[in-house]
Amino acid sequence: MTGETTANLVWHSTTVTKEDRQQRAGHKSCVIWFTGLSGAGKSTLANAVEYELHQRGLASYVLDGDNIRLGLNRGLGFGAEDRKENIRRIGEVAKLFVDAGVITLTAFISPFQEDRELARSLVADGEFVEVYIKCSLEECERRDVKGLYQKARAGEISQFTGISSPYEEPAAPELVIESGELSVEESVQTVLDYLKARGII
Numbered sequence: 140m141t142g143e144t145t146a147n148l149v150w151h152s153t154t155v156t157k158e159d160r161q162q163r164a165g166h167k168s169c170v171i172w173f174t175g176l177s178g179a180g181k182s183t184l185a186n187a188v189e190y191e192l193h194q195r196g197l198a199s200y201v202l203d204g205d206n207i208r209l210g211l212n213r214g215l216g217f218g219a220e221d222r223k224e225n226i227r228r229i230g231e232v233a234k235l236f237v238d239a240g241v242i243t244l245t246a247f248i249s250p251f252q253e254d255r256e257l258a259r260s261l262v263a264d265g266e267f268v269e270v271y272i273k274c275s276l277e278e279c280e281r282r283d284v285k286g287l288y289q290k291a292r293a294g295e296i297s298q299f300t301g302i303s304s305p306y307e308e309p310a311a312p313e314l315v316i317e318s319g320e321l322s323v324e325e326s327v328q329t330v331l332d333y334l335k336a337r338g339i340i
Contacts, residue, residue, distance in 0.1 A: 160240030166339060172247075172258060172270065174271055175273065175306075176279045179279055181204075185244040186246075201246065208225070217298050218298065222254075225247075226257070230258030252309065268313045268339075272318050273317045274317070
């Protein structure tokens with residue numbers, strides 16, 4: 140959208156505030172941004188954490204990379220600009236969920252620090268929890284449940300993170316979880332403990 144078309148737009152504040160929605164839900168809202176290589180365990184952990192939040196009666200939702208690309212971001216490719224736009228849109232959607240009073244879990248490779256920082260900047264301080272799912276490339280390739288690394292190595296997939304495109308490790312994430320060393324249950328507890336310590340839940 141160009142500057143000319145946005146010049147006539149005005150942000151409308153809602154009558155019901157984010158704080159009102161959080162009070163009704165009984166907890167704060169935030170974005171838990173899981174980042175890491177393909178196969179590191181982002182979606183697995185995001186869904187396992189959400190299950191525990193749901194069991195506690197908390198409002199939560201998972202935004203998963205593949206699901207978003209099959210719907211909202213269906214028209215985007217995997218070149219540099221489209222990948223940037225993919226993460227920008229997710230950041231904006233996550234912001235809306237936070238405003239709705241929902242604990243929002245996102246599972247995206249999101250390989251570039253700049254894009255993750257943009258997503259962080261969209262919400263208030265303390266509302267963005269970056270969780271780096273650290274896993275060696277060798278372990279991710281060993282898992283390779285989708286067969287993507289094999290295709291990337293064969294040249295069938297271009298711009299594949301970790302093979303033909305870089306992954307920039309987070310500089311200062313709120314949490315680092317080594318998925319090759321911790322069980323899913325231990326990883327879930329690590330996230331829940333952090334949310335409790337921060338007064339989010």
